Amino acid sequence: MRRASTDLHTLAGAYALDAVSDADRARFDQHLASCDACVQEIRGLREATARLGASAAVRPRAELKARALRAASQTRQLPPFARDASPGPRRRRAYAAIAGTSGPGRRPWLTRLATALAAGSVAVAVAMGVLALGAQHRLDLDQVRGHAIAAVLNAPDVTMLTAEVTSGGTATVLESRREGSLVFTAAGLRALPAAKSYELWLMGPAGTRAAGMLTRSKAGMVGPMVVSGLAADDRRGLTVEPAGGSSRPTSAPIMMIGLGS
Amino acid sequence: MTDGRGLPRRDPAAGPGSDADLAVLLAHVARGDQPAFEAVYDRVAGPVLGMVRGVVRDLAQSEEVMQEVLLELWRTAVRFDAAKGSALSWVMTLAHRRAVDRVRSEQKLAERESRAASAQVDYDDVTETVEATLDRERVRRCLRSLTDLQRESVTLAYYGSYTYSEVAGLLGVAVGTVKTRMRDGLIRLRDCLGVE
Numbered sequence A: 001m002r003r004a005s006t007d008l009h010t011l012a013g014a015y016a017l018d019a020v021s022d023a024d025r026a027r028f029d030q031h032l033a034s035c036d037a038c039v040q041e042i043r044g045l046r047e048a049t050a051r052l053g054a055s056a057a058v059r060p061r062a063e064l065k066a067r068a069l070r071a072a073s074q075t076r077q078l079p080p081f082a083r084d085a086s087p088g089p090r091r092r093r094a095y096a097a098i099a100g101t102s103g104p105g106r107r108p109w110l111t112r113l114a115t116a117l118a119a120g121s122v123a124v125a126v127a128m129g130v131l132a133l134g135a136q137h138r139l140d141l142d143q144v145r146g147h148a149i150a151a152v153l154n155a156p157d158v159t160m161l162t163a164e165v166t167s168g169g170t171a172t173v174l175e176s177r178r179e180g181s182l183v184f185t186a187a188g189l190r191a192l193p194a195a196k197s198y199e200l201w202l203m204g205p206a207g208t209r210a211a212g213m214l215t216r217s218k219a220g221m222v223g224p225m226v227v228s229g230l231a232a233d234d235r236r237g238l239t240v241e242p243a244g245g246s247s248r249p250t251s252a253p254i255m256m257i258g259l260g261s
Numbered sequence B: 001m002t003d004g005r006g007l008p009r010r011d012p013a014a015g016p017g018s019d020a021d022l023a024v025l026l027a028h029v030a031r032g033d034q035p036a037f038e039a040v041y042d043r044v045a046g047p048v049l050g051m052v053r054g055v056v057r058d059l060a061q062s063e064e065v066m067q068e069v070l071l072e073l074w075r076t077a078v079r080f081d082a083a084k085g086s087a088l089s090w091v092m093t094l095a096h097r098r099a100v101d102r103v104r105s106e107q108k109l110a111e112r113e114s115r116a117a118s119a120q121v122d123y124d125d126v127t128e129t130v131e132a133t134l135d136r137e138r139v140r141r142c143l144r145s146l147t148d149l150q151r152e153s154v155t156l157a158y159y160g161s162y163t164y165s166e167v168a169g170l171l172g173v174a175v176g177t178v179k180t181r182m183r184d185g186l187i188r189l190r191d192c193l194g195v196e
Helices: A002-009 A012-016 A022-032 A036-054 A063-073 A108-119 A124-137 A144-154 B019-030 B034-056 B059-079 B087-106 B109-128 B134-144 B148-160 B164-171 B175-193
Strands: A096-098 A159-164 A170-176 A181-187 A196-204 A207-213 A222-228 A235-242 A255-257
Touching: A002 A022, A012 A022, A012 A036, A012 B175, A022 A036, A036 B034, A036 B087, A036 B134, A036 B148, A036 B175, A063 B034, A063 B059, A144 A170, A144 A181, A159 A255, A170 A255, A181 A235, A196 A222, A207 A222, B019 B034, B019 B059, B019 B087, B034 B059, B034 B087, B034 B148, B059 B087, B134 B148, B134 B175, B148 B164, B148 B175, B164 B175
Parallel strands: none
Antiparallel strands: A096 A222, A159 A170, A170 A181, A181 A222, A196 A207, A196 A235, A235 A255
């Protein structure tokens, strides 16, 4: 193992120079997820290559600018996820998206997750469920939902919270106040009858908002599921609802995370 | 210095400007701010085109790649995270990757090999056409402080779009040696340039 990782580590220069095959890049990306020192090193080496590249500046033909501006005005951007100050509870509408995707490609957010994991404790095993699911489902970060996950996991203020579900299982929340978003996962949830489903809620001074139905999956594993519209004093609650979902919780929460939990 | 809307202003001939300014502009761009995008263009189009031209060589193709890069910046600005590196580094990394992808997808290995012999002098060809920038002399000086093998490995990879194993073949040295020289060379370049 040590030898393999030392060998990989020497790839840092080639990686920073884009002088690697796709397979090498994937391998090194994976390595980066578990090596903070390497992330630091790559950052420094990339600053060096950036300066090398930028030092050869030339003046583009003037007409290229108008073309670039026009192209931009006709091109849709990736959505900004709660980058701004909150728009207020009435306009804010929590939405949830099941990110069914994850994969072995480039996963810079894994680095952030690794950091969160290093800081975590009991929840590590549960959060590893995120990784396990992720690998199964192929996450394409270019897709909006994958991007939403990355935005949370890459946020400098990402924190991890876990809670027991009273009916069985454990829920894990990775959240960023700055992004106003969280990534929810759960493991070991008790199977429900077909007519029932788990529903996630945001509950706080801004009111109680439905944050999405959990999908059924094997072995009680759920997620990762992105919820945006998180307000500062929100708790996250889980209830059992009729399969179609409810607009208000109709049963007592079987899990609450937030505010001192 | 800012304009009335809080966007950092810049003299178009002054290079990329301060990185903090560029980071602020990117944050505006992420929210669909077109004047901010124009300001980003003014700052990075020159460095991006210069670098891409060094990699792609053909001017028309380089301009195309530059346009793709700028559009990619517009589209994905929300992904820029100042906690993970400088704004210029983010831009140039994205641009270099695009340029390399273009070369690798469009040129057959044979063609690339025929360019190999001239690759060493190409850095000088490139720099002959550059605008005077404060950084330029410093980067050249720092490149000279590398050993020959380090410098060849770094420039063949960066401007030649070669993988480390191709570079090893071109230079006739072991693959492991090239990997090490690339890393050592970049570390020396980084330290010489005083970037972290």
